[in-house]
Amino acid sequence: MAQPNHLDNRRDQMFPTLGMVDMARVARFGQLRRYSAGEWVVRTGDEGVGMLLVLSGEVVISQRDSLGHSTPIVTHGAGQFMGEVGQLSGRPALVDAQAQGDVEAIEVSPPQLRALLIAEADLGERLTRAFILRRVGLIEAGASGATLIGRPGAGPVMRLRSFLERNGFPHQVLDPKDNADARTIADQSMQQGAELVVLCPDGAVLVDPTDDEVARCFGMVDSRERPDLFDVAIIGAGPGGLSAAVYAxxxxxxxxxxxxxxxxxxxxASSRIENYLGFPTGITGQALAGRAYVQAQKFGADMLIPAKVNKMSCHxxxxxxELRLTLEDGRIVRARTAVIATGARYRRPAIDELQRFEGRGVFYWASPIEARVCSRKTVVLVGGGNSAGQAAVFLANHAAKVIILVRGPGLAETMSRYLIDRIKSAPNIELIPHQEVSRLEGGDSLEAVTWRDRRDGRERxxxxxxxxxxxGAEPETGCVVECGLELDKAGFIVTGKACECALPGYERSLLESSVPGVFAVGDVRSGSVKRVGGAIGxxxxxxxxxxxxxxxxxxxAA
Structure with missing residues (x-):
């Protein structure tokens, strides 16, 4: 398989050959395995085997999509290894691996792989880099992973693409108009207005599925019981939650x-963060989060994503x-402490039929998926914070025009100066102050937007x-309501000395809620600065x- 151009120069980093000393280091963490000629080491969708270091013989790695098409990627010989970031947690394999001739290899299970990365710092750095680059290659090639059939701009297709992209899961979209195989499947499966078909590795066909159904179809959902008592349960995997996971x-x-x-x-979902310390040229929110996600797993953090916490008992x-957290599927998680890092969601304004157009012209984030659909078109963006500014600048590189509507007189009080300057210098961005959206129009998707001047009531x-x-932002605190945490008037979690319910003889720490041992970080915390750097700190x-x-x-207890 031809790798994407920008990865061609890093092929030696993607597929390095280890020397005898490094191979001996790896061997300390694994066990010897033998495969006969033609034997499958792993098939796409099977439980991951972790890392496999080839001692002798060759293992052929190939991609296989849900339509049965197979494309060779690489052949691993002695001193080379198979594996990518999903194997840190034993997620299902995204490739086929087959022995070419008799093979001897060292198999390093996911727990032992994490131990290896920590114990052998220099070697671990090289292995981690290779794992990350391989996942990037799989994502950009798109052949393995999920196969989505539908019109690229359709609401369900865009929603699911966003879900898969945010989870770093490879996928491809086939338009029935352009692909004969996709057209055949669409004719058979798309009935009564269906817009999306998803093909699963086991041959199942899902029509207009939910995100959860697709996650289960591709083994993204980890359904294992967690009977252990954890020191820390972290709810929310944004910057604050991931930071807490890495350090803990x-x-x-x-x-x-x-x-x-x-x-x-x-x-x-941020297109570019330019004021985060240490990244002078900026970094996408997805790249920053992806690195933290891998880093937390390297240190042994157990990731349960996607998994919804329905409630938490603090009795x-x-x-x-122990604290007891009940997941949506009924599983119980026990922990000594909890960190609430659920963040906040963008507020939904009181506009008639808003919900009907969500995902069908109305969006709450601006990723490359939305940008491609907006190419050379006029878009309307509402909001005056940094996230709105980053989205506007990003979309301006794709759209013909970006119109920014704000309720106030301008951006100075709510947006960083560098973003304001960039918006002013963009010839295709128009800022209109004192405005609010009043009406949406359309059939199956959005067709027109009307906004009103808050000073004189005139509409456009x-x-x-x-x-x-x-x-704005509304705190995500639904899962902890039963714990009785003290909240401020806006619903954010009160922490530290701001808590009114003092406990005799108990000194509450700065980030500790009104319930001892339950902490809040990031946007969900009352008084937080609502910045990526603040949440990470x-x-x-x-x-x-x-x-x-x-x-x-x-x-x-002693």
């Missing part, structure tokens, strides 16, 4: 991270004084198929408070 796991705490959709949170009734109607909303800072709480609990 690296300091030896047992960590479980849960998120109902994908890692990265709102920041993961601590048994001897272990524009035909457009794309409306982006980045309005709080995620790192909260680990010291967790250690203090656990030490206090151990003293009281």
């Amino acid at each position: 796991a690296s300091e030896g705490l047992s960590v479980l991270v849960m998120d109902c959709r994908a890692y990265g949170g709102q920041a993961g 601590r009734e048994n001897e272990q004084r 109607r524009m035909e457009t198929q794309h409306l982006f909303l980045f309005i 709080e995620g790192a800072q909260v680990v010291a408070s967790i250690h203090q709480y656990l030490a206090r609990e151990a003293e009281e």
